[in-house]
Amino acid sequence: MVRQYWQLTHDHDLMVNGSAAEIVWETAKFWSSRVTYDKGKDVYRILGVMPPDEYHFPVNDSVFTNSIARINLNFANDLKQTFGLPENTTWSNISNKLHIPYDVIMDYHPEFEGFSSHQDRTKQADVALLGYPLMVVMNESTRANDLTIYETTTPISYAPAMTWGIFLLGWLDLGNETKAAELFIRSILNVQQPFYVWSENSNGDGAVNFHTGMGGYLQSVLFGYGGIRLYDDSMHFNPKLINGTTKISFKGINYRQCTLDLKYTIDQLNLTLTSVNPSSAGLEVMFQESDQWQKMTVGQNIERKRQSFQIRSIQ
Template sequence: MSSTEDPWKFFSNQLPSDPRLMATLANGYLGTRVYGDILHVNGVYNGAGGDCHRADIPSPYFRLHVDKEKVLAENYCLNAKTGTFIHFLQCSTFTATHKIFAHRCYSNLLVNIVTLTPTQEYDQVLVNLQTKFKIESPDLDLQKGPDFEDYKYIYGSTLQSEVESCPKKSIHMIWTPIPLTLHLSSCQEKTWVFLTAVCETEKDVKEKFTEGLFLIGNKQIYSSHENSWVEFWEKSCIEIDSSLSLSQAVNGCLFYLLSSLPPLGYSGEFYGISPGGLSNGKRKEDYWGHVFWDQDIWMYPNILLFYPKMARHILKYRIRTLKGALQNAQQQGYKGAKFPWESALTGCEVCPETIYGEQELHINGDILFAFRQYYYLTKDLDFFASSGGWGVVCSVAEYWCSRVVWNVKEQNYYLNGWCKHEYYCVMPPDEYNRDVDNSAYTNALVQISLNFATELAISLQHHVPDTWTEIARKIKVPYDSKLDYHPEFDGYEKGQKVKQADVVLLGYPIMFSMTSEQRKNDLEIYESLTDPNGPAMTWSMFAVGWMELKKIEKAQQQLKKCFTNITEPFKVWTENADGSGAVNFLTGMGGFLQAILFGYTGLRFSIS
């Protein structure tokens, strides 16, 4: 196998013209685009309410450049196996190698390693380090602190917190100064290590930077990073006997998704995964770094399958933001918890567009579905009894019970588009339709949520309110008996365009009870009506559905559509096939991985 045919290494002799499509490096705490002038830290946001976004932190990045030497060869490689971006430069008298990585184990560290190797005798080698690094940020009141030994130090705090009760976040950064040039004046190979440490206190940043210096001194800075990735891959590798393109697509998805998680054994606070990952999310880009249902429905199942303990971090994030969700429900005039459509630190709604925050109620069911999957896989009852899981489950159940209304004519419960307040309506995952009654997907999740709450209450020996079982049994999920399919909502007319996967999710992952013929009809009807320019995760769900029905050719056709969202050379996904929307779109990657892990295998999370 030649190096260009390695399923883990993505090579190119040039960088993408669109900097949004650069490879990203992250480790669950910090993230950046390669050669990007900013980095982000998990949980550090600036701006109040709908203006809340990931805070831009200036990044001491640089690129290698030579002026006087002729470049004989140059290439770039993202090594997904080791979580490292490599720039290789070959000139007549020397080679230069630049490695960049967000340390997989020491997650406060961003590292650049440059090695110059002579290939023949010379007088002197000069390599320029190009950078536009400036100590400024629109989101932080940065100040220069006294040098830490021979290294630079800045600190500051965010300008505005998400809500008044939420304290501002502080950032402290120490880094190796970036010289204009590197000199090689002997005929021996030489290596320079440029270290950046980012923390939220002065004490921590000095400790973490010192740890990094210790690793450098013992020549362990890279090996410790590489070994941590080896440990990750031991538990999550997917081997595919297929084409190179499919293998690289799968490995790229896994790499970017796992890069969004903290190290194994991490015990600190984690603030969730946004659609564009930790490397993206600045103001007005890539959903501003907020957390959506994308995390709970699209990314989470893949993480849960391989790393149940890591999956707990996602559930703990929802537990930590329960207080804000309770406030959201109270503001709407309901009981229980209404989790925000877009979430940051507090669980209060931070969606810039009010309509989505008010109407996409299915987020409550999406979150509870993730808790349910965890319970079914692990049977970890203690997590619900002692770690706050039960608080989320019963609060969502209480919200549904206060939100539904009884329809006397049909003798069932409705999730109406107006309910108590005209402006609190319902929008299904298909965002082309709003103000609807009885979204099939949302109402199915109401039923599943209440059944799970009942089941868990019994296991925990808690009282089960009669309303939980009553509403679960009688909630309306629209069904057309003539056409034998599920209309998306009451009043849906067959032929209306659909933005993205919606009703098809009833089959997988929801596993709503239906016949094979109903499943086939849902797939056939909505496949032809779903916007071909919709978000990337959609086609994976059609693929899973056709695999369930043993229609492998149809499944392959749908899965193939995913490849139009994968950009070269570094396998960065775009939200939409035309390149628009969020980049490094982990939601699409999560759907694609589910098609591989749950579609081809038929694996499901269910109670035994």
């Protein structure tokens, strides 16, 4: 979360005076104290954890846990470099040697060491989270296999509401809008009549007014169909329409002290920079059809055919 906030804002004041950097560094210290070195395999392992999938505990080498630990360790050193501090070589060494379970035969990520895709059942999205929000780099075939395998191990009726939004995000990234549309319908089965209250499970069981499920739905719209992704130097969009809709609008997107609106149809998109903080140099945009950055002007409506694009702070 701190990493995404930093990518979105580059808020130096919060990082330094608000101690956000200290949170990242202290968390990296925690992970470095939590690993166990396997001398025989020359890898670091994290033992005895509960992953996002609450059906399994304790497990060793949760692929989600180990992946997010690696992200934290790397980000901690990135911040040290940003603020002119020496690299922590212990963190780098652990990150480089942290065991990430992968089945080379089936080309997928086992949820944890010893997981069986034929016997084990999963409660909710777990390995599917590697693609988003963790954005772990992997082959498209591996991601497709992860999504396919874990959909079959997750019961439809009892999967918490946030589950299928993450799966549809993955299929949208892989270009399968038909499968994503199917999962979008599945993701809103947790909305209960007559007051449209979200329940944890689609049959109405579990927690009610389930905010986590609402969050999963919002993420499927923003980061799924909006295709929003945050990187260290830019923010990317890959806009797609939800099946059965004709237009989607996002208003008040805040990025690096600037605000913009995006709306798009099946054929075109409109992008408008609505405000720029006086301390910001503003934003520039580059569309897929071009390899040129274009400065954005407050109030100017930029109209293009619908396509992916990225924005960044003016260099």
